[in-house]
Amino acid sequence: MSYMEELQKRVQHIEKGGHEKYHQKNEEKGKLFVRKRLELLFDEDMDIEDAFFANCMDDSLPSDGVVTGIGKINGQDVCVMANDSTVKAGSWGKRTVEKILRIQETAMTLELPILYLVDSAGARITDQIEMFPGRRGAGRIFHNQIKLSGRVPQICLLFGPSAAGGAYIPAFCDIVVMVDGNASMYLGSPRMAEKVIGEKVTLEEMGGAKMHCSVSGVGDVLVKTEPDAISYARNYLSYFPKSFREKPQSYETKEVKEFEKSIEDIIPENQNAPFNMHDLINRIIDEDSFCEIKKKFAPELITGLSRINGKSVGIIANQPRMKGGVLFPDSADKAAKFIQLCDAFNIPLLFLMDVPGFMIGTKVERAGIIRHGAKMLAAMSEATVPKISVIVRKAYGAGLYAMAGPAFEPDAVIALPTAQIAVMGPEAAVNAVYANKIAELPEEEREAFIKQKQDEYRDDIDIYRLASELVIDAIVEPSKLRKELMKRYSIYEAKNVVFTERKHGVYPV
Amino acid sequence: MEEVKAMMAGNVWKIVVAVGDTVEEDQDIVILESMKMEIPIAAEESGIIKEIKVAEGDFVNEGDVIAIIES
Numbered sequence: 407m408s409y410m411e412e413l414q415k416r417v418q419h420i421e422k423g424g425h426e427k428y429h430q431k432n433e434e435k436g437k438l439f440v441r442k443r444l445e446l447l448f449d450e451d452m453d454i455e456d457a458f459f460a461n462c463m464d465d466s467l468p469s470d471g472v473v474t475g476i477g478k479i480n481g482q483d484v485c486v487m488a489n490d491s492t493v494k495a496g497s498w499g500k501r502t503v504e505k506i507l508r509i510q511e512t513a514m515t516l517e518l519p520i521l522y523l524v525d526s527a528g529a530r531i532t533d534q535i536e537m538f539p540g541r542r543g544a545g546r547i548f549h550n551q552i553k554l555s556g557r558v559p560q561i562c563l564l565f566g567p568s569a570a571g572g573a574y575i576p577a578f579c580d581i582v583v584m585v586d587g588n589a590s591m592y593l594g595s596p597r598m599a600e601k602v603i604g605e606k607v608t609l610e611e612m613g614g615a616k617m618h619c620s621v622s623g624v625g626d627v628l629v630k631t632e633p634d635a636i637s638y639a640r641n642y643l644s645y646f647p648k649s650f651r652e653k654p655q656s657y658e659t660k661e662v663k664e665f666e667k668s669i670e671d672i673i674p675e676n677q678n679a680p681f682n683m684h685d686l687i688n689r690i691i692d693e694d695s696f697c698e699i700k701k702k703f704a705p706e707l708i709t710g711l712s713r714i715n716g717k718s719v720g721i722i723a724n725q726p727r728m729k730g731g732v733l734f735p736d737s738a739d740k741a742a743k744f745i746q747l748c749d750a751f752n753i754p755l756l757f758l759m760d761v762p763g764f765m766i767g768t769k770v771e772r773a774g775i776i777r778h779g780a781k782m783l784a785a786m787s788e789a790t791v792p793k794i795s796v797i798v799r800k801a802y803g804a805g806l807y808a809m810a811g812p813a814f815e816p817d818a819v820i821a822l823p824t825a826q827i828a829v830m831g832p833e834a835a836v837n838a839v840y841a842n843k844i845a846e847l848p849e850e851e852r853e854a855f856i857k858q859k860q861d862e863y864r865d866d867i868d869i870y871r872l873a874s875e876l877v878i879d880a881i882v883e884p885s886k887l888r889k890e891l892m893k894r895y896s897i898y899e900a901k902n903v904v905f906t907e908r909k910h911g912v913y914p915v
Numbered sequence: 916m917e918e919v920k921a922m923m924a925g926n927v928w929k930i931v932v933a934v935g936d937t938v939e940e941d942q943d944i945v946i947l948e949s950m951k952m953e954i955p956i957a958a959e960e961s962g963i964i965k966e967i968k969v970a971e972g973d974f975v976n977e978g979d980v981i982a983i984i985e986s
Contacts (some may be wrong), residue, residue, distance in 0.1 A: 678951055726952070730952030732949075762952050833951050
């Protein structure tokens with residue numbers, strides 16, 4: 407065999423990945439071959455690939471079960487590591503881990519976004535001494551991820567299992583997209599759970615995509631197919647700069663979508679009646695520009711990326727349609743991470759407030775709602791990107807604080823004429839102050855008394871009174887809200903502040 | 916068969932469907948009153964209401980079954 411023939415033969419062998427039967431198995435599950443995934447992910451082919459010949463002395467381990475390299479998404483270079491589940495179930499040997507470490511270190515040096523296409527059974531037990539405990543062992547992958555966090559975008563597309571220690575790769579990414587039915591994350595498999603703690607449970611129940619995207623919140627986006635996951639990632643990246651040093655790219659402004667009903671029409675006058683906050687969001691952002699994150703987790707708070715005037719804006723909005731828009735431990739956590747994500751990559755924030763406050767009662771106190779709420783306040787307070795809060799309707803109690811109220815240095819607090827700011831709503835306040843008095847009154851007088859006191863209370867918290875006291879910066883007609891936001895974000899682009907000087911805060915986690 | 920569960924603690928303010936009704940996905944089943952707010956609890960799947968397990972004025976805890984839908 408000539409040199410050339412040998413090279414070609416080896417390249418062909420490695421390019422094919424693992425044994426044919428594993429390709430078939432994957433196909434039955436709707437899983438694509440790793441190189442096909444990369445083809446869909448990049449604008450064109452991957453530009454460079456390193457350590458293609460990793461472990462090539464062993465024919466059964468092409469590329470040692472992982473592809474690493476650099477290609478372009480939306481014209482931007484990005485690093486990628488992608489498990490090949492046809493090679494020993496995508497498990498990690500010594501060279502697999504070294505390849506992952508090297509592409510991470512490349513992302514660090516070049517300050518490029520990095521994507522992790524995960525489909526792996528975890529550590530290759532036979533290789534554990536070489537890949538598990540040491541300085542260049544798998545633990546270093548997480549150390550690198552933590553170092554990369556906030557420097558460059560880190561995205562995880564989960565196509566298969568992410569087991570045991572491997573489950574921490576998604577945990578340290580900015581966002582985790584999971585393919586329903588195939589993706590899973592767990593520290594111990596159902597088999598192990600039964601052996602060690604006696605629990606009988608299915609994989610789907612314990613660590614499936616639906617569970618993680620709606621209950622645990624470890625997953626962010628649930629998709630049906632692998633191409634859906636890939637197109638979500640491509641779109642998601644379009645809202646981000648390549649690193650923390652830059653601002654996101656601007657796009658051509660798309661007009662807002664046209665609707666029959668105006669903002670005024672969709673917001674009920676009764677503060678306690680629900681409406682769908684998505685209807686308001688769609689009336690102020692560029693058409694079809696909403697990229698929602700954690701749609702199914704803590705839906706009482708909406709978080710997502712959007713464009714206003716062609717520029718990225720991160721939206722945090724109470725959803726009165728779900729749980730009355732009340733804040734819970736999960737919604738506070740969801741907000742805290744999203745705010746940090748946007749602030750890290752210079753994406754301005756928009757808070758849309760319609761919040762009755764934080765949930766009360768035994769259940770949430772035991773869950774540590776104060777501690778979780780504090781995380782949201784801390785993240786919101788520390789964010790130094792342009793911040794605008796819009797008071798859509800009620801902003802009661804600590805809800806006003808958590809949603810970037812006036813005390814937390816938003817660049818502007820804008821009220822719609824329907825806004826209402828108070829420690830609590832009129833019903834609760836009158837009850838709190840006059841409970842004894844009401845009980846003493848003859849029954850026929852109670853209703854009139856309560857109504858009179860509620861009316862007095864409403865006058866006291868009148869939005870014009872708050873504008874007169876400079877609590878809010880502007881009252882805007884709903885139909886002019888988008889214009890107002892466009893002007894303000896454009897002006898606030900000049901903002902350049904440092905929150906404070908220190909090593910780092912002590913987070914209320 | 917789908918169990919419609921309360922997503923948070925509160926009082927059952929209004930029941931807006933009856934046993935035997937056909938409901939669509941996202942259609943409101945009951946409206947709770949909690950934190951002074953009206954909290955609609957909607958069907959996650961379409962189907963026929965087989966059973967309503969609460970009465971107006973009842974207190975329900977998070978996770979309590981409110982109704983059963985047969986799809």
